[in-house]
Amino acid sequence: MPPKEPVRKRDLVLKKLRQIVRTRAGNAEVANNEYFEFFKEVPITHATVRRLLLRYTRKYPIWRNIEGYEDLFKRHGLPILTNLITEKMFSSNEKRIRFLDVGAGEGNLKDDLMTMFGDRRISYYGIDMIEHRNPDKSVKVNHFDLMYDSLPNNSFDFIVAGLSIPYVTDKFKALENMINSLRVNGTVAITGFGALRIDGDLRTVLSPLYDEFQPKNKLENAKWLIDKLKESNPFLEIQITENGGVLIKKVKEGKAKMPFKFNGATLRLGSLKASLDSNAALDVIVSNYSYTGQ
Numbered sequence: 001m002p003p004k005e006p007v008r009k010r011d012l013v014l015k016k017l018r019q020i021v022r023t024r025a026g027n028a029e030v031a032n033n034e035y036f037e038f039f040k041e042v043p044i045t046h047a048t049v050r051r052l053l054l055r056y057t058r059k060y061p062i063w064r065n066i067e068g069y070e071d072l073f074k075r076h077g078l079p080i081l082t083n084l085i086t087e088k089m090f091s092s093n094e095k096r097i098r099f100l101d102v103g104a105g106e107g108n109l110k111d112d113l114m115t116m117f118g119d120r121r122i123s124y125y126g127i128d129m130i131e132h133r134n135p136d137k138s139v140k141v142n143h144f145d146l147m148y149d150s151l152p153n154n155s156f157d158f159i160v161a162g163l164s165i166p167y168v169t170d171k172f173k174a175l176e177n178m179i180n181s182l183r184v185n186g187t188v189a190i191t192g193f194g195a196l197r198i199d200g201d202l203r204t205v206l207s208p209l210y211d212e213f214q215p216k217n218k219l220e221n222a223k224w225l226i227d228k229l230k231e232s233n234p235f236l237e238i239q240i241t242e243n244g245g246v247l248i249k250k251v252k253e254g255k256a257k258m259p260f261k262f263n264g265a266t267l268r269l270g271s272l273k274a275s276l277d278s279n280a281a282l283d284v285i286v287s288n289y290s291y292t293g294q
């Protein structure tokens with residue numbers, strides 16, 4: 001169960017910030033920078049993210065189909081999703097690959113995958129922490145919170161997280177959960193690991209959206225992150241793209257270990273059009289970590 005939090009004060013703070021954002025966003029003359037200076041980061045917990053997300057997804061219930069996912073993969077610098085799935089089918093010893101859609105929304109991907117590959121080649125499982133109403137469809141998306149519920153170990157050949165990790169406060173906990181749930185030779189593909197800052201000597205951000213976090217060479221810090229992850233998890237192959245895509249393959253048996261301590265998350269209300277009624281506000285969750293390895 002998520003820890004209980006003192007919501008009242010937080011709600012008041014968010015309400016106030018929302019009013020300020022609305023007023024300021026009305027003034028198109030104000031430069032983006034000013035917003036970043038103006039809005040400080042406010043601590044945010046998983047429970048608050050959940051509440052905001054619930055409201056947002058009720059208001060804008062748009063879920064991607066396969067074309068949407070292909071576009072997402074392209075934008076995040078990842079290979080074509082259907083090619084990755086096809087390769088997996090050919091390289092797997094299993095007759096039918098087990099596919100997990102993390103943050104699946106209403107599970108729109110399922111029908112397209114079934115049409116393309118057929119239910120003899122692929123089994124679709126969708127999970128989402130919010131139970132989205134889906135009256136017309138047969139797709140069942142299970143109510144599941146990647147932060148608090150453990151996925152079954154060694155269960156999936158392909159895991160996709162399409163724009164769901166930016167909403168997760170402790171991203172490495174979610175990553176650990178997904179990696180442990182892969183079968184050997186399984187792959188996890190993530191679009192948008194989100195704004196991530198590793199406190200200490202290095203700061204790393206994988207999102208292309210927040211320039212002020214970016215090192216000159218965006219991939220330099222990503223390389224550092226890959227090295228540290230691989231030191232603790234030598235059974236993984238890891239790719240991180242310049243545009244915030246992550247592709248991880250489990251090449252051998254192993255239990256994931258994340259060499260980072262979670263120091264909480266903050267919400268940034270900065271971009272010109274940001275308001276708590278729009279997705280933009282949730283996209284600027286910054287997760288803070290310290291490196292605990294050597």
Ligand SMILES: C[S@@+](CC[C@H](N)C(=O)[O-])C[C@H]1O[C@@H](n2cnc3c(N)ncnc32)[C@H](O)[C@@H]1O
Pocket residue numbers: 053057062063064065102103104105127128129130144145146147161162163164165167168
């Ligand atoms: C922007 S939507 C993307 C939905 C879908 N993947 C798509 O591309 O159409 C993000 C989804 O991630 C889900 N999500 C966020 N945090 C989650 C968590 N901790 N566990 C499970 N699902 C989560 C949200 O409820 C939401 O449905």
